[in-house]
Amino acid sequence: MEQPLHATVERFFDGERTRVLVRGRLDRESAPAVLDWIRAWLPKTRARVGLDLGEVQYLDSAGVAVLAESLRLARQRGCRLELVRVSEAARRTMEMFRFRGELEQAAPVREGFLEGVGDGLVRWVEGAREMLFLIADTFYWALVGPFARSRGAPAGEMTRQTILLGSRAFGVIALLAFLIGLTLTLLSAHQLRQFGANIFAANLVAVAMAREMGPMMTAIIVAGRSGSAIAAEIATMKVTEEVDALAAMGFSPVRFLVVPKLYAVTLTQPLLTIVSVVCGILGGMVIAAALGVPPQAFLHQATGALALKDVSTGLLKSLVFGWIILVVSAHRGLSTRGGAEEVGFSTTRSVVVSIFAVIIVDCIFSLIFYT
Amino acid sequence: MSDLLLEIKNVSLGYGEEIVLGGVDLCVRRGELTVVAGPSGCGKSTLLKAAVGLLAPVSGSVRLFGVDLAGISEDRLSGLRSRVGLLFQGGALINSMTVAENVALPLNQFSRLPENVIDTLVRMKLGQVGLEKAYAKTPPELSGGMRKRAALARSLALDPELLICDEPSAGLDPVTAAGLDQLLLDLRSALNMTLLVVTHELGSIDAIADRVVVIDNGGLIFDGPLAQARRSDIPAVRDFFTRQPPRAEDRGKSMLERFLKTTGEVAS
Numbered sequence: 119m120e121q122p123l124h125a126t127v128e129r130f131f132d133g134e135r136t137r138v139l140v141r142g143r144l145d146r147e148s149a150p151a152v153l154d155w156i157r158a159w160l161p162k163t164r165a166r167v168g169l170d171l172g173e174v175q176y177l178d179s180a181g182v183a184v185l186a187e188s189l190r191l192a193r194q195r196g197c198r199l200e201l202v203r204v205s206e207a208a209r210r211t212m213e214m215f216r217f218r219g220e221l222e223q224a225a226p227v228r229e230g231f232l233e234g235v236g237d238g239l240v241r242w243v244e245g246a247r248e249m250l251f252l253i254a255d256t257f258y259w260a261l262v263g264p265f266a267r268s269r270g271a272p273a274g275e276m277t278r279q280t281i282l283l284g285s286r287a288f289g290v291i292a293l294l295a296f297l298i299g300l301t302l303t304l305l306s307a308h309q310l311r312q313f314g315a316n317i318f319a320a321n322l323v324a325v326a327m328a329r330e331m332g333p334m335m336t337a338i339i340v341a342g343r344s345g346s347a348i349a350a351e352i353a354t355m356k357v358t359e360e361v362d363a364l365a366a367m368g369f370s371p372v373r374f375l376v377v378p379k380l381y382a383v384t385l386t387q388p389l390l391t392i393v394s395v396v397c398g399i400l401g402g403m404v405i406a407a408a409l410g411v412p413p414q415a416f417l418h419q420a421t422g423a424l425a426l427k428d429v430s431t432g433l434l435k436s437l438v439f440g441w442i443i444l445v446v447s448a449h450r451g452l453s454t455r456g457g458a459e460e461v462g463f464s465t466t467r468s469v470v471v472s473i474f475a476v477i478i479v480d481c482i483f484s485l486i487f488y489t
Numbered sequence: 490m491s492d493l494l495l496e497i498k499n500v501s502l503g504y505g506e507e508i509v510l511g512g513v514d515l516c517v518r519r520g521e522l523t524v525v526a527g528p529s530g531c532g533k534s535t536l537l538k539a540a541v542g543l544l545a546p547v548s549g550s551v552r553l554f555g556v557d558l559a560g561i562s563e564d565r566l567s568g569l570r571s572r573v574g575l576l577f578q579g580g581a582l583i584n585s586m587t588v589a590e591n592v593a594l595p596l597n598q599f600s601r602l603p604e605n606v607i608d609t610l611v612r613m614k615l616g617q618v619g620l621e622k623a624y625a626k627t628p629p630e631l632s633g634g635m636r637k638r639a640a641l642a643r644s645l646a647l648d649p650e651l652l653i654c655d656e657p658s659a660g661l662d663p664v665t666a667a668g669l670d671q672l673l674l675d676l677r678s679a680l681n682m683t684l685l686v687v688t689h690e691l692g693s694i695d696a697i698a699d700r701v702v703v704i705d706n707g708g709l710i711f712d713g714p715l716a717q718a719r720r721s722d723i724p725a726v727r728d729f730f731t732r733q734p735p736r737a738e739d740r741g742k743s744m745l746e747r748f749l750k751t752t753g754e755v756a757s
Contacts, residue, residue: 272597367595368570370563
C-alpha cells in the first residue's frame with residue numbers, strides 16, 4: 119500500500135485571491151509532492167496567490183527549501199505568491215533558518231571568456247615564477263648547504279631518500295625494462311628477418327634502450343611512483359602546517375625537504391637508468407636466443423653497437439629527467455593550499471605535469487643531439 | 490633593548506584578493522601576557538602568522554624585536570624566529586619524526602650543544618608538558634591533546650623570549666587545560682617570557698590574561714586590560730564574555746512579516 123502523504127494541499131478562492139492551503143506535516147517525505155503540486159498549478163499570469171501555512175503542524179528544513187523554491191518559481195512565472203498565515207510551528211522553523219522568502223544564494227560569478235583566459239595566464243605566469251624560484255632555491259642550497267653553518271635536514275635523511283627513491287624502485291624498473299627489451303627485439307627481429315639481418319636486432323635494442331627507452335621509461339616509472347610520493351608527502355606537510363612550522367623554526371623548507379631528495383635523485387636516477395638499459399638488453403638476448411641467435415653473439419653485437427655518445431647522452435638525459443620530476447613534484451606539493459582533498463589533486467597533477475615535461479624535454483634533447 | 494617585542498601597525502591581511510583583517514594595530518610589551526580573542530574564523534591565526542613573517546601583510550608594517558619584517562633577508566628572519574616559539578593550532582609536528590626528534594629540531598638548528606645535552610633538554614621539555622612517555626612515539630600515535638602538548642614542548646625548546654600560542658587548550662579536558670594555563674603562567678614568571686595567546690576559552694582567559702585583544706568583523710575592536718574587557722559595553726565584546734548567542738538577525742523576522750503583511754495573521 120502506498121504510504122499516506124503527510125501533507126494535504128487544497129486550493130480555494132478566499133474572496134480576494136486564490137489561496138493554497140497546506141495542512142499537516144510539510145517535511146522531507148511530503149515536500150516533493152507539495153512542490154510538484156505547486157509547480158503544476160502556479161499560474162503564469164500576474165495573479166496574486168496566497169500560500170496559507172496556518173494549518174501546518176510541522177515544518178522541517180526540506181519544507182523550508184520547498185517554500186523557497188515555490189517563491190522562486192512564482193517570481194519566475196510573474197505571479198505574486200504571498201505567505202498568508204503561518205502556524206506557530208512553521209514560524210519557529212522558518213525563523214531558525216532566517217527564511218526570508220528566499221534563501222540567499224551567492225550568485226555564481228560567471229567569468230567571461232577573455233577574463234578566464236587572462237586569469238589562466240596570470241596563474242600560469244605566477245606558477246612559472248614560483249617554479250623558477252624553487253629551482254634557484256633548491257640548487258642554491260644543494261651547493262651551499264653542505265658548507266653552511268646552519269643545519270639542514272637531519273643526518274641520514276639523504277640515505278633514507280636514496281633508499282626510497284632508488285632501491286625500492288629497482289625491482290619494477292628492472293622487470294619493465296626487461297620486458298620492453300624483449301618486446302623491442304621480437305618486433306625488430308621479425309622485421310629484420312625479411313632481410314636476413316636478424317642479428318642487427320641487437321644493435322637496435324642496445325641503441326634504443328641506451329638513448330631513448332632506458333632514460334624515458336625510468337623517468338616515467340619514477341614520476342609515477344616516486345614523484346607522486348614526493349608531491350603527496352610535501353602536500354600533506356603543507357596542509358598540516360608542518361611546512362610553516364619548519365619555516366617558523368628558522369629552517370628553509372626547501373633545504374629541509376627538497377634538497378635531500380635532490381641529492382638522492384641525482385644519485386639514483388642515472389643508476390636506475392643503467393639498470394634499465396642492462397635489463398633491456400638482457401631481455402633482448404633472451405628472446406634472441408629463442409629465435410636462434412646465440413647469446414654471446416647477441417651481446418657482442420649489442421655492446422659493439424653502443425658508442426660512448428649513446429651512453430653519455432642517455433645518462434645526461436636521465437639526470438635532467440630526475441631533476442624535472444623532483445622540482446615539479448616539490449612545486450606541486452609546496453603550492454598545495456586547503457584541505458586533505460587538495461593533496462590528492464596535487465599528487466595527480468605532479469605525475470601528469472612531470473611526465474609531460476619529461477617528454478617535451480626529451481624531444482628537445484633529440485633535436486640537439488641528432489641534428 | 491626596546492620594550493616592544495612585537496609591533497603591528499595598521500596591518501591588513503588576506504589571502505589572494507580576500508581581505509580577512511584590516512587596519513590592525515597591536516603592540517606586545519616584554520613580560521606581558523596578551524590574549525587574542527574573537528569568534529572562530531575572524532582571522533586570529535592569520536594575525537599570528539603575520540607576526541612571525543609567515544604571511545606578508547597586504548599593507549602596513551610588522552616589527553618583530555624592533556626589526557621591520559618587510560624585505561628582510563632569510564638569514565635575518567631565521568635569526569629572529571629563533572627567539573620566538575610558535576605553537577600551531579594543529580600542532581604541526583613533523584609526522585615522519587618521533588616526538589623527541591621534533592623537540593630536538595630547533596635545538597639542532599640553533600645551538601651547538603652536544604647530542605647528549607640536547608637529549609637531556611628534550612626530556613626536560615617533554616617533562617614540562619607531562620609527556621615523558623611519548624619520547625619515542627611518532628605524532629600519529631598520539632591523541633590530539635598530546636600532540637598539542639608535544640608541539641608546545643617543541644616551541645619551548647629554545648626558551649623563546651616570545652611565545653605565541655594558537656588555541657593551546659582547545660580540545661583538552663578541563664584539568665589538562667588548567668595545567669597548561671598554569672604552565673604558561675609559570676613560564677612567564679620563571680623565564681620572564683612574553684606570551685601572545687589566541688584562545689576563546691573564557692576560563693583560560695580569566696586565568697591567564699593581563700590584557701585582552703578582541704577581534705571581530707575583520708578588525709580589532711577592543712584592546713585593554715582583562716577587567717576593562719569584562720566591563721566593556723561594546724556589544725560584540727560583551728556578548729563574547731557573557732556567552733551570548735549571536736543576535737537573531739532582525740532582518741529575518743521583518744522579512745517574514747513582510748510576507749505576512751497582506752493579512753498579518755499568525756495562527757497559533
